[in-house]
Amino acid sequence: MDRREFLIKGGAAAAMGLGASRVASARTTIKWKMVTTWPKNFPGLGTGANNLARLITEMSGGRLKVKVYGAKELIPAFEVFDAVSRGTAEMGHSSAYYWKGKVPEAQFFSTMPFGMTAQEMNGWIYYGGGQELWDKVYAPFGVIGRPAGNTGVQMGGWFNKEINSLDDLKGLKMRIPGLGGEVLKRLGGTPVNLPGGELFTALTSGTIDATEWVGPYNDLAFGLYKAAKYYYYPGFHEPGTILEALINKKAFEALPKDLQAIVLAACKVVNMEMLAEYAARNPGALEQLVKEHHVEVRAYPDDVLRQLRKVSREVVEELAAQSKAAGEIYRSYSKFLEASRKYTRISDLPYLQAREA
């Protein structure tokens, strides 16, 4: 509907007592673009973005239509934040640690090595003050960030050699983003960041020696088992990574209240559903990797994990010291995590142990 048609219909409706704004909100179609860091339709991540768009469209009865673009369709994978900030797209779907060069504090809203699980991140974000801190960090960029997906505990990654000691990490060129990469660097490795779609080629060609991505469901989809033999756990560096919906603040504020409520609720639905999808798909994918593709699943040795944990703590504390905002977020995050660990010791952890004993 163009503006003239809208005014005519709105005027007629007002004359018969319906109220122009009500009719307008029932009739006007708003069109939004959503740019993403993922290959179009990539399982879990890309389909999560699709679900987010579909839900908004369905719940709004088509009043707000969101069209999804895969990485490179409109912009490169790692320019999602900038595109939403400048309004090239009204929405984005990505993860906050990709913006560490521009907003180091954003990493806290993605995942921390040896940090919170998905359940804990949701507790902190929605009921522990996390969202308010996130809003403050993104406000200067005119962007709103909201959880819209979680991978759960990730896998450690793919290696072409066994990791028997810390020495095996030295000189290792590994794709590992965010703070996990910084941990590897301190232990003598060389972290690199690449979009998911480039991992297979980089690993096959020897550009990198090792890579982490997400977990069995996603790693199977990229065929990483063809490029590396050993699959390590646990993913200490990403214990519950939040995928984020980015929303241009001006575009959001221009929406009527009911559409605002719909957009925010859709993010929450996808936040829950994506984790559920990983919970449902990872076990079968793991079985396929082991039985059909003969992948060797290995645990990081205990002393390697202990050292990774020690260095992780140092790296997170140094991030906290980088700015006043980072310090404030770190204190909130750590306080929540320490209390939660005490409770986890009498709930999730002993339950999972008793189930396996």
Next chain:
Amino acid sequence: MDRREFLIKGGAAAAMGLGASRVASARTTIKWKMVTTWPKNFPGLGTGANNLARLITEMSGGRLKVKVYGAKELIPAFEVFDAVSRGTAEMGHSSAYYWKGKVPEAQFFSTMPFGMTAQEMNGWIYYGGGQELWDKVYAPFGVIGRPAGNTGVQMGGWFNKEINSLDDLKGLKMRIPGLGGEVLKRLGGTPVNLPGGELFTALTSGTIDATEWVGPYNDLAFGLYKAAKYYYYPGFHEPGTILEALINKKAFEALPKDLQAIVLAACKVVNMEMLAEYAARNPGALEQLVKEHHVEVRAYPDDVLRQLRKVSREVVEELAAQSKAAGEIYRSYSKFLEASRKYTRISDLPYLQAREA
């Protein structure tokens, strides 16, 4: 708006090219009642029901208004299913194991002793075929059941004596609903079921010797620490209890598609948010119970847990043998759980262990 007014306005709107149904859906206010098993505004459970109602009202721009009733306000706590089935209320908020006398199979959609965690239940329900089985079980009653909350791993319960061996369970009169109660019975105890609001009085007066309820956040709210000294873990009997939204099928089908999408999405939002609220509130409540109220937190002994697990398996298998439907659900549930356990052994469990090591 009455029917006559609606027809007049709709007719006028159609004449001007808006389409009667669009105007109707923008103007008509539908009013629904939601009956619940919880005391009005009870933390987590009752407030979850409130959030569900509020979300539907907000996202629909007030076109669908849902009013929440606490236990006993319209009907007794355990008549929620019947009330929604006969249309006394369009919605309910409760948990499926309360209907075991009428629909034994419903228990699978609540929680199983030594069964799935919250994350696994969501995987099974949304992506593992669980919802389709749930729909089939409730169809004869004209009711739709959807997850709308989860407590996470619960606590074992409140006791006035230490549980050092299986002998200590003999003769124990304990409030414990669902299959957990059946497990206690096989081990010589006497399970009873009471609505949450009656637990404190029953425990104080000696009507029961022990009780489980949910976890620190909810148990603190009921003051159970004043009536018992020992607080046991883990809650083997309820490792991830789903709270359910019940929806009268005819009322649901009478809604326009966008409102249907809104109702279903609101259930998913609350399903996620309630678990997040427990994750955020339980740790602080635990600290308060221990530091201010001197509660003694105790682990069930390993041999007691082993026996509880063995009997749990028997009880669940007997439920599975009760009907063709129960057998079908059990096979789906068990297959999902067994695959998930294998994956959990290389993901959540070793991660939580490494974080504490």
